Amino acid sequence: xxxxxxxxxxxxxxxxxxxxxxxxxxxxxxxxxxxxxxxxxxxxxxxxxxxxxxxxxxxxxxxxxxxxxxxxxxxxxxxxxxxxxxxxxxxxxxxxxxxxxxxxxxxxxxxxxxxxxxxxxxxxxxxxxxxxxxxxxxxxxxxxxxxxxxxxxxxxxxxxxxxxxxxxxxxxxxxxxxxxxxxxxxxxxxxxxxxxxxxxxxxxxxxxxxxxxxxxxxxxxxxxxxxxxxxxxxxxxxxxxxxxxxxxxxxxxxxxxxxxxxxxxxxxxxxxxxxxxxxxxxxxxxxxxxxxxxxxxxxxxxxxxxxxxxxxxxxxxxxxxxxxxxxxxxxxxxxxxxxxxxxxxxxxxxxxxxxxxxxxxxxxxxxxxxxxxxxxxxxxxxxxxxxxxxxxxxxxxxxxxxxxxxxxxxxxxxxxxxxxxxxxxx
Numbered sequence: 444x445x446x447x448x449x450x451x452x453x454x455x456x457x458x459x460x461x462x463x464x465x466x467x468x469x470x471x472x473x474x475x476x477x478x479x480x481x482x483x484x485x486x487x488x489x490x491x492x493x494x495x496x497x498x499x500x501x502x503x504x505x506x507x508x509x510x511x512x513x514x515x516x517x518x519x520x521x522x523x524x525x526x527x528x529x530x531x532x533x534x535x536x537x538x539x540x541x542x543x544x545x546x547x548x549x550x551x552x553x554x555x556x557x558x559x560x561x562x563x564x565x566x567x568x569x570x571x572x573x574x575x576x577x578x579x580x581x582x583x584x585x586x587x588x589x590x591x592x593x594x595x596x597x598x599x600x601x602x603x604x605x606x607x608x609x610x611x612x613x614x615x616x617x618x619x620x621x622x623x624x625x626x627x628x629x630x631x632x633x634x635x636x637x638x639x640x641x642x643x644x645x646x647x648x649x650x651x652x653x654x655x656x657x658x659x660x661x662x663x664x665x666x667x668x669x670x671x672x673x674x675x676x677x678x679x680x681x682x683x684x685x686x687x688x689x690x691x692x693x694x695x696x697x698x699x700x701x702x703x704x705x706x707x708x709x710x711x712x713x714x715x716x717x718x719x720x721x722x723x724x725x726x727x728x729x730x731x732x733x734x735x736x737x738x739x740x741x742x743x744x745x746x747x748x749x750x751x752x753x754x755x756x757x758x759x760x761x762x763x764x765x766x767x768x769x770x771x772x773x774x775x776x777x778x779x780x781x782x783x784x785x786x787x788x789x790x791x792x793x794x795x796x797x798x799x800x801x802x803x804x805x806x807x808x809x810x811x812x813x814x815x816x817x818x819x820x821x822x823x824x825x826x827x828x829x830x831x832x833x834x835x836x837x838x839x840x841x842x843x844x845x846x847x848x849x850x851x852x853x854x855x856x857x858x859x860x861x862x863x864x865x866x867x868x869x
Contacts, residue, residue, distance in 0.1 A: 448565075452750075460764065460766040464764060465749050469547070469549065469569055472591065476545070478573075480548065481531060481548050487527060488516065489519035495731060496522065499642040499702055500702055502522045502523065507555070508554075522553060523568070524570060525570070525731070527548075533732065544573070546573075549569035550568070551567050552566055561720070561748075561751055570745055573742065575740055580683050582680045583686075585744060586605075592723075593723065596752070603690065604709060604711075605691045605694065606693065610706055618645065625644070633650065659696060691709075703728040705726075705727050705728060706726070706729070708726035713758075716755070723746070723747040724747075725746060728744070729742065768823065768825060769803040769824070770803045770827060771827045771829050772816075772829070773797070773804060774813060774830045775807060775830075776831070778833060782833045786831055790806055791806065793841065793856065813832075825846060827863065829844075829859065830842040830844065839855060
């Protein structure tokens with residue numbers, strides 16, 4: 444028997460209420476802040492991520508699903524979507540629009556990593572990107588968007604961690620300082636960190652392996668080595684967050700795992716959520732558009748995993764609206780084989796008429812007994828059962844039963860339609 448691939452989960456109908464809730468809140472927040480939706484390809488040229496996400500990142504080196512198509516071109520399933528958005532920004536000339544261009548997206552992404560709680564090989568990610576503006580007030584708005592979005596879902600005890608990782612003016616000198624600090628400590632850190640020392644020293648601060656923590660704790664921090672413009676930008680951002688009444692914690696070790704980040708980086712998580720508890724993260728990436736062939740263009744964004752958010756909603760016991768259920772379940776009953784076809788035809792016609800009137804309706808099929816059909820109607824969650832038997836068919840009536848109270852009434856078809864119109868679902 445076939446099963447879903449490891450690290451990939453089906454989302455069953457009874458789970459959809461949480462997904463609908465999150466997606467509805469996302470769309471509402473993006474409308475409020477002026478973000479337009481963009482839908483992106485699930486796969487792109489692999490080099491888009493090699494150059495964009497960065498060839499020193501774990502995503503590119505270890506986690507991408509790469510394949511060669513029938514034309515011999517090297518493609519990759521998208522592991523994230525910021526490079527896709529930047530490619531679309533360049534390809535479609537969005538730089539000619541008033542800046543910043545504000546876009547949001549939602550859809551599956553793919554990473555080959557060890558499945559665990561909060562980590563999947565196929566996960567659904569949404570995010571926003573604001574491209575074409577360098578002001579710290581835009582950084583604050585992006586963070587505010589995430590914070591208000593999670594608040595609107597009812598999530599509590601959120602923590603915003605904030606840092607600045609500088610830019611090409613101040614970061615190179617800090618990287619050399621960091622390398623000098625780690626030079627005689629490589630025998631005290633994990634194998635991945637010894638690789639990071641060569642490939643991307645900033646990622647040394649992002650390691651979660653326990654043996655590396657004492658070395659990280661004493662490492663020099665970039666906040667003490669920011670250039671004047673980066674320091675001023677960081678101070679402005681903090682003022683704007685204070686104006687918005689968004690609390691934050693400075694985390695000088697927060698660097699994020701992608702090569703393209705500059706200046707602002709941030710993560711949001713419920714308090715005491717653990718290493719897999721981050722529900723939203725992002726930052727500024729002022730050099731990415733240029734890396735992909737465009738002119739120097741400032742930009743900032745964040746992304747969030749829907750599965751992670753749903754885990755937090757459930758762990759905090761936050762109720763979401765129940766999925767809509769049908770209002771009416773149409774049943775049929777016949778005692779004689781000769782009348783069966785006519786009764787079924789009448790039930791099909793009634794179900795069609797109800798749907799045409801905007802009433803959410805399901806109908807019974809086959810030759811099940813009325814008792815069996817009633818059990819199905821009860822399990823469906825429908826409020827009413829509309830029953831057509833031989834007697835009802837002969838008199839042009841329908842028996843309407845309230846499945847919550849047990850009350851029932853005999854109505855003409857037109858009277859039934861008039862009574863139920865305006866009840867599309869519960």
